[in-house]
Amino acid sequence: MTEVPDPLLTELRELALEAARRAGALLRDGRPDDLAVARTKSSPIDVVTEMDIAAEKLITDFLAEHRPQDGLLGEEGAATPGTSGVRWVIDPLDGTVNYLYGLPTWGVSIAAERDGETVVGVVEAPMRGETYHAVLGRGAYAGDRRLAVRPSPAFDQALVGTGFAYVQTRRAHQAEVARQVIPRVRDIRRGGSAALDLCDVAAGRLDAYYERGLNPWDLAAGALIAREAGALTGGRPGEPESGDLTVAASPGLFAPLQELLEELGAWHD
Numbered sequence: 279m280t281e282v283p284d285p286l287l288t289e290l291r292e293l294a295l296e297a298a299r300r301a302g303a304l305l306r307d308g309r310p311d312d313l314a315v316a317r318t319k320s321s322p323i324d325v326v327t328e329m330d331i332a333a334e335k336l337i338t339d340f341l342a343e344h345r346p347q348d349g350l351l352g353e354e355g356a357a358t359p360g361t362s363g364v365r366w367v368i369d370p371l372d373g374t375v376n377y378l379y380g381l382p383t384w385g386v387s388i389a390a391e392r393d394g395e396t397v398v399g400v401v402e403a404p405m406r407g408e409t410y411h412a413v414l415g416r417g418a419y420a421g422d423r424r425l426a427v428r429p430s431p432a433f434d435q436a437l438v439g440t441g442f443a444y445v446q447t448r449r450a451h452q453a454e455v456a457r458q459v460i461p462r463v464r465d466i467r468r469g470g471s472a473a474l475d476l477c478d479v480a481a482g483r484l485d486a487y488y489e490r491g492l493n494p495w496d497l498a499a500g501a502l503i504a505r506e507a508g509a510l511t512g513g514r515p516g517e518p519e520s521g522d523l524t525v526a527a528s529p530g531l532f533a534p535l536q537e538l539l540e541e542l543g544a545w546h547d
Contacts, residue, residue, distance in 0.1 A: 287413050290364065290390040290398045295411060297340045298386045298402035301333040301370055305377065305386070306404040308332075329377075330354060333370035337388065341366050353495045365391045369495035372401075373471030382406060387473040389498035399499030399506075401473045410477040410503050418480050418506035425507040428482035430530025436463045438535070439475040439487035448491060448547045455544045462538065472524075476500025479526045480507035486527030486535050490544055497524050512536065514545055 308329060334354040341348065349360025352368040359365075366388065371377055373384030382405035390398040397414040410425070412418035418425040430436075440456060442449045460466055467484065469475050472492050478484040480503045501511045501519055510532035513523040523545045525536050539545070 283413075283416070286364075286392070287397055287416075290392075291400070291411060291413050293341060293344055294366075294388040294390060294398055294400040295409065297337045298388050298400045298409070300340065301337050301386045302402040302404040304336055305329055305333050305371060305384075309377070330371040330374060333386065334368060337368050337370055337386075338366075351494060353493065363393050367391060367396075367495050367498040369473060369499075372473040372496060373469075376470045381470065383469045383471050383474055385471055385474050385477075387495065387499040389495075389502065391498070396498050396502045399502035401477050401499050401503060403474060403477075406474075410480065410500075412480075412499075412503040412506035414502065414506070416506070418503045420477075420481060425480045425503070426482065427479060427504075427508040427528040428485055430528040431464075431485060433531060433534050434463060436485040436527075436531050436535075437465055437467065438463050439467045439469060439478060439484040441468060441470065441472055441475065441489040441492075443491045451547055452490060452544075455539070455542050458542050459538065472496040473500040476504045476526055479509050479528075480504045486525070486531045488523065488525045488535060488539055488544065490523050491521055492519075492524050493521065501526060515540055 331354050334352045334356060338350055338356045347360055347362040349365035350356040350358045369387040372387050377384040386402040388400045389396050399412045401410040408420050410420050442452045456466055472489055475487045477500055479487050497519055504526045505511055509526045510529050511519050511526045513520045515536055527535050
């Protein structure tokens, strides 16, 4: 007997796709050549632009119009509890520094949770011309193409993605961890967008990815997309992905990478 798709999840996916498409178009087409900095967050490196704020407003207004009872959690300050059991987790511009410098690796990340479980994830990458999306239990896709993680290589042949925090003291420790990881794997890549790094694991462009210091909006959509493509995700051994540590990898690499990061104290500052 064929399982009938949950119509609510289909609705949430379609809304997320449209909201991400609109925000991505705003960011792509509205980026001024001389990008003005509106304000900063944790350090001068972490630039937050007027476009970032405008994209979140576009998304939250769109979602509130269609589902006014849902909760919202956004990087730029949206936070409402809602009454429907559904909460949207939004990063309107993941890869802000890339965007500032005109690098293409940035995206819009929108996830929907139902009763605390992530059930829909969309990551729009306008400069790649790609839209990644997943619904819990239905697989992950880039457009209409089904995604699958790359078969696990030997650990010393793994291409591993990572990222670094904006706070300098944490960055120094992360650099030391990366220095010790590099000799044990094929190489390390640092893309600058956690959401797209997770999607790259899903698409087989990375074998694995790890990072400390991510927020819920950084990882919610991308982690679901990675899992639905066959990756394993988590944090420290036995724990889910979190701000302490996020790991995503093809199944044969997940435990060895997790164990190495634990040995190296990657979850420390």
